[in-house]
Amino acid sequence: xxxxxxxxxxxxxxxxxxxxxxxxxxxxxxxxxxxxxxxxxxxxxxxxxxxxxxxxxxxxxxxxxxxxxxxxxxxxxxxxxxxxxxxxxxxxxxxxxxxxxxxxxxxxxxxxxxxxxxxxxxxxxxxxxxxxxxxxxxxxxxxxxxxxxxxxxxxxxxxxxxxxxxxxxxxxxx
Amino acid sequence: xxxxxxxxxxxxxxxxxxxxxxxxxxxxxxxxxxxxxxxxxxxxxxxxxxxxxxxxxxxxxxxxxxxxxxxxxxxxxxxxxxxxxxxxxxxxxxxxxxxxxxxxxxxxxxxxxxxxxxxxxxxxxxxxxxxxxxxxxxxxxxxxxxxxxxxxxxxxxxxxxxxxxxxxxxxxxxxxxxxxxxxxxxxxxxxxxxxxxxxxxxxxxxxxxxxxxxxxxxxxxxxxxxxxxxxxxxxxxxxxxxxxxxxxxxxxxxxxxxxxxxxxxxxxxxxxxxxxxxxxxxxxxxxxxxxxxxxxxxxxxxxxxxxxxxxxxxxxxxxxxxxxxxxxxxxxxxxxxxxxxxxxxxxxxxxxxxxxxxxxxxxxxxxxxxxxxxxxxxxxxxxxxxxxxxxxxxxxxxxxxxxxxxxxxxxxxxxxxxxxxxxxxxxxxxxxxxxxxxxxxxxxxxxxxxxxx
Numbered sequence: 001x002x003x004x005x006x007x008x009x010x011x012x013x014x015x016x017x018x019x020x021x022x023x024x025x026x027x028x029x030x031x032x033x034x035x036x037x038x039x040x041x042x043x044x045x046x047x048x049x050x051x052x053x054x055x056x057x058x059x060x061x062x063x064x065x066x067x068x069x070x071x072x073x074x075x076x077x078x079x080x081x082x083x084x085x086x087x088x089x090x091x092x093x094x095x096x097x098x099x100x101x102x103x104x105x106x107x108x109x110x111x112x113x114x115x116x117x118x119x120x121x122x123x124x125x126x127x128x129x130x131x132x133x134x135x136x137x138x139x140x141x142x143x144x145x146x147x148x149x150x151x152x153x154x155x156x157x158x159x160x161x162x163x164x165x166x167x168x169x170x171x172x173x174x
Numbered sequence: 175x176x177x178x179x180x181x182x183x184x185x186x187x188x189x190x191x192x193x194x195x196x197x198x199x200x201x202x203x204x205x206x207x208x209x210x211x212x213x214x215x216x217x218x219x220x221x222x223x224x225x226x227x228x229x230x231x232x233x234x235x236x237x238x239x240x241x242x243x244x245x246x247x248x249x250x251x252x253x254x255x256x257x258x259x260x261x262x263x264x265x266x267x268x269x270x271x272x273x274x275x276x277x278x279x280x281x282x283x284x285x286x287x288x289x290x291x292x293x294x295x296x297x298x299x300x301x302x303x304x305x306x307x308x309x310x311x312x313x314x315x316x317x318x319x320x321x322x323x324x325x326x327x328x329x330x331x332x333x334x335x336x337x338x339x340x341x342x343x344x345x346x347x348x349x350x351x352x353x354x355x356x357x358x359x360x361x362x363x364x365x366x367x368x369x370x371x372x373x374x375x376x377x378x379x380x381x382x383x384x385x386x387x388x389x390x391x392x393x394x395x396x397x398x399x400x401x402x403x404x405x406x407x408x409x410x411x412x413x414x415x416x417x418x419x420x421x422x423x424x425x426x427x428x429x430x431x432x433x434x435x436x437x438x439x440x441x442x443x444x445x446x447x448x449x450x451x452x453x454x455x456x457x458x459x460x461x462x463x464x465x466x467x468x469x470x471x472x473x474x475x476x477x478x479x480x481x482x483x484x485x486x487x488x489x490x491x492x493x494x495x496x497x498x499x500x501x502x503x504x505x506x507x508x509x510x511x512x513x514x515x516x517x518x519x520x521x522x523x524x525x526x527x528x529x530x531x532x533x534x535x536x537x538x539x540x541x542x543x544x545x546x547x548x549x550x551x552x553x554x555x556x557x558x559x560x561x562x563x564x565x566x567x568x569x570x571x572x573x574x575x576x577x578x579x580x581x582x583x584x585x586x587x588x589x590x591x592x593x594x595x596x597x598x599x600x601x602x603x604x605x606x607x608x609x610x611x612x613x614x615x616x617x618x619x620x621x622x623x624x625x626x627x
Contacts, residue, residue: 023382035381035382035383036381036382037379037380037381037382038380038382038385039188039192039353039357039380039609039610039613040353040385040609040610040611040613040614041385041386041388041389041610041614042382042385042614043614045382045385045386046382046386048382049382049383051382051383051386053386053390054386054387054389054390054391056387056390056391056394057390057394060394060398074313075325078313078322078323078325079322079325079326082320082322083319083320083321083322085321085322085324087324087326088326090326094325094326097325097326098325100328100331100334100335100405100409100412101325101330101331101334103401103405104331104334104335104338104402104405105334105338107338107342107398107401107402107405108338108341108342110394110398111341111342111345111346111394111395111398111399112341112345114391114394114395114398115345115349115391115395117387117391118349118387118388118391119376121383121384121387122378122379122383122384122387122388123377124376124377124378125376125377126376126377126379127373127377128372128377129377129379131360134360134361135189135360136360136380137353137356137357137359137360137380138188138189138192138357138360138361139187139188139189139192144381174379
């Protein structure tokens with residue numbers, strides 16, 4: 001199992017401000033594959049890491065359009081084409097009455113596809129990911145640099161983490 | 175400058191937050207919880223027996239008969255669906271409005287939504303009378319033609335609305351839980367616990383990239399849930415409003431139902447939250463009196479909105495000049511079901527007026543009692559709408575009364591057993607406050623030295 005994870009080095013911090021500073025520093029020093037790990041979303045972390053705006057909204061939009069078309073297609077085809085039944089003399093294609101169905105399917109498709117996109121983007125579900133430090137999901141923060149990063153150098157990174165205020169630096173995998 | 179009061183009391187550190195919120199999951203259950211759980215579970219077993227009889231012997235056990243063919247099951251369905259709406263309102267609508275106070279109540283309110291929708295969902299399925307044929311509700315290719323469902327019927331819109339609502343609110347709730355499951359997994363000392371919560375957390379890692387996508391998804395789901403929640407109760411109201419029956423056939427129904435849903439849902443949140451605060455005293459620092467006060471203000475506001483709707487219905491009935499419409503409303507307030515109408519008015523319109531006084535808005539016993547009154551009143555609102563409109567329609571030869579039987583009572587009371595069992599299990603198994611969402615708002619209302627304003 002362990003072989004599929006990336007080896008690297010991690011610096012562990014105790015302070016939100018320090019990890020933000022460290023993330024900024026990593027980006028400035030040219031690291032392209034580092035990860036900043038925290039127990040909650042940190043304000044300003046995306047800028048510090050140079051993360052672009054998430055692409056999930058595009059998925060949501062497209063899926064919503066597909067849902068709308070699916071709703072229209074389903075109601076039209078079943079009510080007016082496949083077996084049209086005269087109900088109270090209403091038109092076979094009663095668009096106003098089909099709007100609730102189209103609306104609900106728009107929402108359903110958009111929501112489920114967005115969740116699917118999150119799973120894809122975050123590589124979830126994942127069985128038993130390695131744990132650098134169990135407190136990273138509680139009150140500690142970490143910067144992890146994988147061994148294939150452009151600036152990977154154990155001694156340099158160790159010193160850098162220490163300077164930035166890391167309480168612990170360890171070789172690990174992620 | 176107006177100072178903000180802290181959202182979380184007691185100068186908590188990040189670790190304190192995890193410790194406090196995970197505490198109820200990690201210790202042996204208290205006597206109070208066990209007592210309530212046994213009570214709720216017994217009620218659930220009773221409910222199962224009642225429903226088994228209603229399915230096995232037939233829907234005729236309930237009081238539904240000519241001319242009132244919609245009774246307890248439909249009334250209680252609308253009641254529970256309405257309860258659910260406050261959860262989505264808190265978790266999605268207040269999120270879009272950036273109301274930070276929502277964070278500590280959002281999780282539990284959303285759990286309430288999910289359980290209320292589950293409780294509600296059973297009723298229309300059982301009310302069909304032959305629940306083993308309920309798959310007919312969905313359009314699927316079949317060997318009867320294929321004969322498709324009637325998409326022009328509001329009852330079918332409801333199938334789509336409620337099932338979409340149930341799916342999306344469960345997904346929204348679960349997405350919120352993922353980082354917290356990871357926290358519990360990392361804290362777990364016991365192997366079984368670690369693997370169960372590890373599986374539930376889906377391997378969440380909390381990198382900055384993950385959080386960036388996660389926050390975007392959360393925003394999107396909030397944005398999708400907001401029109402969804404409004405559409406669901408609108409469509410529930412269409413079940414009534416699209417018919418031609420005086421008392422049902424009114425254009426005010428969609429906003430009136432949505433306001434009522436928010437009203438009853440907030441009342442249920444207050445009921446549950448006062449109990450949670452008693453059961454888990456460490457939560458008092460997260461769900462503070464300020465939170466309760468804000469919810470009480472919303473209860474009062476929406477209470478007046480439904481009061482306005484009651485008045486407006488009467489005015490329009492008179493103004494329409496339609497004798498059947500006029501009769502339906504006079505009959506509501508002064509006919510044989512006048513008692514239910516006045517219970518509704520006094521519980522929903524009068525009882526929340528006490529919240530004009532700050533002392534009562536911030537008093538736990540007062541808000542508990544008022545929230546129970548509102549719950550009762552909102553059940554009666556649906557009873558009034560459904561039963562009084564049906565029991566005397568156009569032809570006096572068709573008049574009759576709802577034949578309430580003790581099976582109706584069993585169905586109504588038993589549904590609370592189902593809801594409370596699920597809710598009590600949730601309190602023990604899931605983090606009842608969002609850990610990852612509370613941490614970023616810890617500093618709100620504190621100055622840089624960590625003191626109060």
